[in-house]
Amino acid sequence: MACAFGLPELANHNPFIRDLDEMGYQVDFVGAHLVIYGLPYLDSRGNLQYGDWASPVDLNQAVIAPPSNHQAWWRGTRPHDASHRELRLGGGAHALVITADFTADFSFSFKLTEDGQMRAYRSFEEKVQTYLDAITAPALAAYPDAKRHRGITIKAAEQSSPLRYPDTMSARYQMNDVSSLLRGKKAAIVGLGGTGSYILDFIARTHLERIALFDDDKVHVHTIFRIPGFIPNAIEGLKVEALARQYDQWHAGIEAVPERVTMDNIERLREFDFVFVSVDDGPARKLIVDWLSTEGIPYVDCGMGLDRSAVGLSGFIRITGTDRRAFESNVGTARLPVENAKINEYRKQGQIAELNALNAVMAVIRFKQHFKMLDRVSESTWHIFDTAALEIDSEGISE
Secondary structure (H helix, E strand, O other), rough: OOOOOOOOHHHHHHHHHHHHHHOOOEEEEEOOOOEEEEEEEOOOOOEEEEEEEEEEOOOOOOEEOOOOEEEEEEOOOOEEEEOOOOOOOOOOEEEEEEEEOOEEEEEEEEEEEEEEEEEOOOOOOHHHHHHHHHHHHHHHHHOOOOOOOOHHHHHHOOOOOOOOOOHHHHHHHHHHHHHHHHEEEEEEEEOHHOOOOOHHHHOOOEEEEEEEEEOOEEEOOHHHHHHHOOOOOOOOOHHHHHHHHHHHEOOOOOOEOOOOOOOOOOOHHHHHOEEEEOOOOHHHHHHHHHHHHOOOOOOOEEEEEEEEEEEEEEEEEEEOOHHHHHHHHEOOOOEEOOOOOOOOOOOOOOOOOOHHHHHHHHHHHHHHHHOOOOOOOOHHHHHEEEEOOOOOEOOOOOO
């Protein structure tokens, strides 16, 4: 039957259509047919190809009824299995004009059997999933990297952002204006240990134009325990290169800079709109934060301390920043230490990834406050979280 609405309304009344769209399939509803573009399949020679599947839709107003037949349509060559045998999908060569831009090459009539008897599809969702599995399974087995979610790439490109995945949640909840505040901005992370790597994990999911990673250290076994997730074959390589390679899957603007920031190269930080400082060396911290605050480049400095108590480990997590006042009022104190602490439990490589992650959370919240993405009601230049008391202390300065 003809209808006057398109995919959004169809998805609104049929959750499985919305699921297909949100999983990244390129789905459309045109000419009274549901169309799924870019499905991977094997041709007669076992080569990977991509084709488009279409099925007529039986509608009860906007709700898709169980299909009245097994028939579907296909644009592409005939799909085959890994042994170069044609898949048993029924049908045959049959041109069908669905729209002016879509002419199918084949019809399919893939019938289900149960207890030796043919049966109808119980739902349109079952029909879609049955065809998808049958057509794509041989290709995905032969080519594990084959892409069946072409909609992800298309929608990501449409948002004009380095993000490789479309920011659908911001759009759905009318928050594009908030997420877009980081467009065109460039951030640097100096120090890619436990905290710095979690900072990357969080900000790689934003529309930042560029994220530069500064660190000259290698990945050791203890590093693997402190960074998010798991990066295969990372040990012995440079931290920034392993992390840049991993997070390039999220964000196209990540740059690995395998250098320790010193007075010789600190000018490289001038091009950034914000700098995260997550180094564990006091003199280096002083050099970087002093220079950034003098040059008017906003920053947040991260740190933590960890010691044994009577019942385990006890410590604190802090952030300090983001301007010259923050530097001058805190430098040389526990809020912005410029000397290296005595060997403590943190330096003994305790497995405290949750504290690194929390330190990064605090830093990224402060970063987003700076760009007005999150509200801020205090002008405090520092915040310290006590792990034993589960309390955050700050200057207590209110606007």
